[in-house]
Amino acid sequence: MTDKVANGESPGAVRALVMSDVAALAGVSHQTVSRVINGHPNVAPQTRERVEAAIAQLGYRPNVAARALVTGSTRTIGLVTVKINQYGPAQTMLGLEEAARAAGYSVSVSILDHATARAMREAVDTFVAQRVDAIVALSTYDDAAQSLSALDPPVPLVAVQVGGDEVRPAVGVDQETGARLATRHLLELGHATVHHVAGPADSKEARVRIEGWRSELEAAGAPVPEPLRGDWTPSSGYAAGRELAARRRAGQDVTAVFLANDQMALGLLSALHQEGIEVPADVSVVGFDDLPESPYFTPPLTTVRQDFAELGRRGVALVLARLRGEELHPDAVPAPLLVRSSTGPAPVRAGSVQG
Template structure:
């Protein structure tokens, strides 16, 4: 009979310490993301971990430290570009900080769904929870929750008492409107997002504030739902008004997907941007430079949003009172916006 094979001993922190030439405590600090490790030492330990293929025992570590090194993320409508990119930004930043991200995607932005997701994460013993609360019902539920772990809001409207991080939606909208006014347009029409969206309200507030700041007329906004089809419907309405003689020369839409639909409707009606109407969107989709024409838009830095969100989580875990400033938006000028045509002679 062949002798029984000796059981293979699992790798331990002691093995990593021996390979890296450091103490067991130093390896523990690196694995747990402790800041008080010299960069060269951290690199040596991480190299030893990679060479040995060491994987920390998360369950055992959680029993000892009370930490699972996991952040829970609750998000809604991941099929939309903004929430999807915010999630990716958070995941990348969490991974860089030595945490994993556990995601709960809600079908509906309801208070009950938000509460259930937070309760489930607490039961899983996550270290902290991040919630994307851009819709009113979910945001109201979030404001009423007091879980036993830090709860941080991301991409909110800026009126939350809870620690939060987000892009400055109002300032971004003002950039878009100011750009069009500087091109000589008498006013700027707006296709807004859903009424229950905090982001949509921030953008409509910025649009209105910039028009009022220069005494420009404030047209009644049209309402969309973020989809290209709603932008197409708004485009058909505006095209009809242009054919009827209304002075519509510039349109700011609350996201790029609606701008895509509006441009299609204008093209069908024989109107082209920017010769007939200048068009500006919001988000800077990867496809925006390839629209016909390439779309002028407002870019949100989702990677920076994720970094600041995780930074806020880590500060809360350390017991620090951190209130990050909003992430600034950036105007990206392309071919869909141009100077206003001179008004026809009376």
Template structure:
């Protein structure tokens, strides 16, 4: 049995090979009744166009490449889903390369592979410094857009406004009467983590609140939040005034809550806690977690819009996606202010 060809569809529909090609490739100059006859023949035969041949004719594979790092974390995973949904809505498929390590060499290799596969555009999702530095040195023959990492005039980017999100969290806690806010930060080589720390610090300084000298740092995991919580609980038991904590993500906040509970410290009666991301589980933490929500669907939509605009030769630099504060039961008035 030989593979079906356009000529088979043309013979059954009673049209030329060129007419079938126009229908398959979405050409507008085909009469409606002719298009219907060709589509009926395609369905009857079960014909599937050759993607490689279509790409040669159209000059496009209708495919975007996404290179990402550490997809086991909630933020990157949700961003990837948002990008895939937006790509599909725009008529593109999304090919994904997941890197084990956020290194410059791995990022360059993934981009080179996408170029060899003739994708129409590339999205790079990584907030880590090594991979971000690699992006700045790359000049592939197709548009390359950075997601959740700083861009520039030559490297357009989309992302959530991390600093504003952190400021919302700190402002909420200060408004509840807390004298200052302690911070459990993310990894030092993460641009997202640094953006949240910068927002935490700048909001405290703007309000004239003291900035704690000691900043505990985690790696985004609940276990690292738990260790930070144990350290903070010990300081509280030692008499230090710690009544409000901003954790750089919800997973670390989860570990933090567990450690505080084990240490006999009540949330929010003794200490208020705010996270970042709005995990689906966040409303079911004990207590339900006040957090900063990132709109990953909107981030994906803007990322795909940006790479498509670059494919059209347009020079766009979209505004960051605005975060939102969701207040739940893990925050309350400072002790003595209720």
């Protein structure tokens, strides 16, 4: 009788790979393989490479459940997010996943339709039951922040781009400076003032961009027009474009517009084109986000860039610091202005005298 039959295995059965198989092929101890798999720093680079090569050659996959029993860690981060259909949250989620993978962690995702207190609590409780090492909350809306403020899970919980006044560690983009740069650029081109198409009222990002726009106008002594309200979609930008065109026809000085995101800017460009208003000859336009498509708008869109990949990396760095018991207070991710063809000098008014 063969050993397999004696051990209760059927002839021809393939035994599952175990850590000792990797150790034997790499010529190291079982403990060394464990250190490599768990990202322990005290492993010589050559030894780590040999173990990783053996893992790749064998196609070995660690038993996460067994490893969790031994180490108390599943090497998993839970990510709860809201309204992932929008470009920013989707790209930030990808950045988080990429950074987590590079650090040796996997990401488990829970996508909520609405960030109610109950939905947020249930998502966090589910992650805790799954024994994740930490939880990241990703949203820009007030209800998410209010829900998170009432939670105190037994694992680190950090916020990325969450609206409201966070009482827990958080990372985000420097929204206000980005908005000020956009507004200043238009004022420096000679525009008397800058109109603004804002995002939803319950979005902290939208409110901070309004604050930056208004602060820059006030600092320059320029008039502060009543902002128009959008909902991040091209259709709301289109409606704002029609409204601004009507204001121009009524004699208002509308020569420059700063929109709270690029998708609304796309809709506004379409509306202005249909109204026979040329960009930037008649009206200069600036967006926010720097969508991959923005350089290919007609004309290419001047915009403020959000580095969502960097935001994800900083979010993971904050998580890892918390897991190590360290205090980390990362700076806001910069939001630079990218100047393209949708902005230009203010048009010369009829009757004005050029020097």
